[in-house]
Amino acid sequence: MSVEEKLKTIVEFPEVRVVEASAGSGKTYALAARYIQLLLNPSLKDDSQSIRSILALTFTNKSAFEMKARILEFLKSLAFKKMNDVELKALLDPIGITEEQASQEAFKIMDDLIRHYNFFQVQTIDKFINALLSGCAFKIGLTANFKIRTNVKEYLQYSLDDFIDQATNDAGFRQIFEYFLDNYLYLENRIGWFPKEDLLILVCDLFYQHNTYGFDFQESSIIPDDLLKAKTKILKQMYSLKEILPEGTHKVFRRSLDKFLEKSRRGFDIDSVSDYFLREEFPIKKGNDVSDVLEKSWDNIRTDLRQLCETESVSVFNPAIRIFNHVFEGFKELSSKNDVLFLPELNKKAGYLFDAEYVTVQELYYRLASRFRHYLIDEFQDTSTLQWHNLEKMTEEALSTGGSLFYVGDRKQAIYGFRGGEVGLFDSVKNNFSVFNVKNDFLSKNWRSHRHIVEFNNEVFSISNLKRFLKQKEMFELEKNKKDIVIFGVEDLEKVSSLFVTAQQ
Incomplete structure (x- = not known):
């Protein structure tokens, strides 16, 4: 219409x-x-x-x-x-x-x-x-003539540098940075000489997330030792897997596993794990058999990697959050002193007026x-x-x-x-x-748009075509023996249809 x-x-x-x-x-x-x-x-x-x-x-x-x-x-x-x-x-x-x-x-x-x-x-x-x-x-601690600024990174960097300086004379602050470095070196397996640059990137990211969603950060109850134990267990499983690799194992996977184990003596960054572990089936050439022991070992490693990803995702930022909370306090003091507000803060600050x-x-x-x-x-x-x-x-x-x-x-x-x-x-x-x-x-x-483009669009986003595509997707996953097949029910189809209702022109 x-x-x-x-x-x-x-x-x-x-x-x-x-x-x-x-x-x-x-x-x-x-x-x-x-x-x-x-x-x-x-x-x-x-x-x-x-x-x-x-x-x-x-x-x-x-x-x-x-x-x-x-x-x-x-x-x-x-x-x-x-x-x-x-x-x-x-x-x-x-x-x-x-x-x-x-x-x-x-x-x-x-x-x-x-x-x-x-x-x-x-x-x-x-x-x-x-x-x-x-x-x-x-009402938010500024004067009527406050200024809007965009150079938020400079203020965050100054506040971070100030916090680092305070750590030289404060044992509690120094312990926070040691906590970060332990996580940085042993859990993430970083080897850079200048972790401060990575830390500043994290602080800036947390600042934007804080102001985008309006929530304060809370640390997870999971401690680094829990992650280190989980990673040590996975490394042992991978060493055991290496010992039972059969003939016909994909050469690329074999080389990537050797290279990964050589570099990951004490810990590893989850991003460095081979993409082969995303596969449900063990990477082996056609015509070669996979023993029950190997299949069980493969499934156990994949399960533990999945659990590690979930655990690490809620705890890996703990050290950065602890540092950010201290840096943010200094940032607020500096901003108030200079009577400035930064563009990403606008909606968060306005929210305070109604929340409080x-x-x-x-x-x-x-x-x-x-x-x-x-x-x-x-x-x-x-x-x-x-x-x-x-x-x-x-x-x-x-x-x-x-x-x-x-x-x-x-x-x-x-x-x-x-x-x-x-x-x-x-x-x-x-x-x-x-x-x-x-x-x-x-x-x-x-x-x-011209008529032919509109007609093409209508065909692609027609309800019958969308249903056909979703059905073909289900059939493809069934043929591949996928373990976690996504099935679209009647309610799901209604949601998809309502989303694309205006695509028909």
Whole structure:
């Protein structure tokens, strides 16, 4: 269905409107049209300055610029009555006004925009969070004139160097670094002369993870001795395996095993283990038999390697976490002293305001000099849990007072998982707000690609083709005698189908 057809749905408040749209189906158009409908809707005229009550959020400056341009283009077309009949009908019928009324209102809105352009709130989510923090800076230990910086690595390096200097005179701090070095040399089997460089990389990674997901780190109860014992056991098993290798064993595997055992006298890095151990079957040429003893030994090594991976994954960062927690304290002191905040920290800092109840929604609106009643969010599939946490109370307050939430996205295009993007929010948000008149729209008409490309896309992502592919995958795994075959049930197929529902154009 086209954008115009979707716009014809009657606009009622409060409302949560969820729009799923594939690439090229008119997401920016839909957002801009919604913005115009909110400005022109006669039922919303109680707000003396309606521009102030609408907040549109995007992920990039380019997207914000494009949305603003499209909104202004709409207003110009309405004011001078240059909009075609199809668009005009789709835009105005849901709010019940005529072209003449829309033209007069468009002129007034344009005049209002010129006089109060700063209230034209179409911006990136980071810019909005920055404005939010600026209004409440003193509550997070900063002045109203704090500066946003991007050179976070320099501050972390300074804080790490300071912690290392303190360790020369503090036995407790020195013990923490010895703990790290034991793990670095014997468990990870590193041989570098400059572990500080690797440590700085770890500290920076932990800093970004801390601010992406909003949680504090906790050390695992597993100690290095547990890992060392597990690795020693595996090495013994591999030595025993080497003694019973039969004729016909793959030469490449035999050489890789010899090389691995030669280098791994006391411990090893899990990444250095041969990829052959990923195979369920022992690597042997066709026509040669594998004895029961060898098969059992192979299975035991693979089982212990799997358990080691799981154990090490929750404990390998223990030394780095311990160092990070001390470095981070110094980092916070230095940042506060210089009155700076770093870009990756914005959402985490904003979260403090709501978690600790430092600020109410009403106070927040007072400090922003605006009260938003309508929220529009672009590329919602890439919104992180932390970002949504910072918007949730405001959107809930808006909906409870007759406002609206309008979000657009495509779950298939979720590409920001590495920075916390949570595609699951697409469904969970509308479920949590189910009492507020939730409506789902699907934009399925492609305005960007040629017909043959669209037809090819429709064939590839058709439900029948997806089911065929999944069935062939199951059959392939059965033929290969895979031990852990993934079987897709009816519920799984429904989830896959719902994910690709907007792929048909």
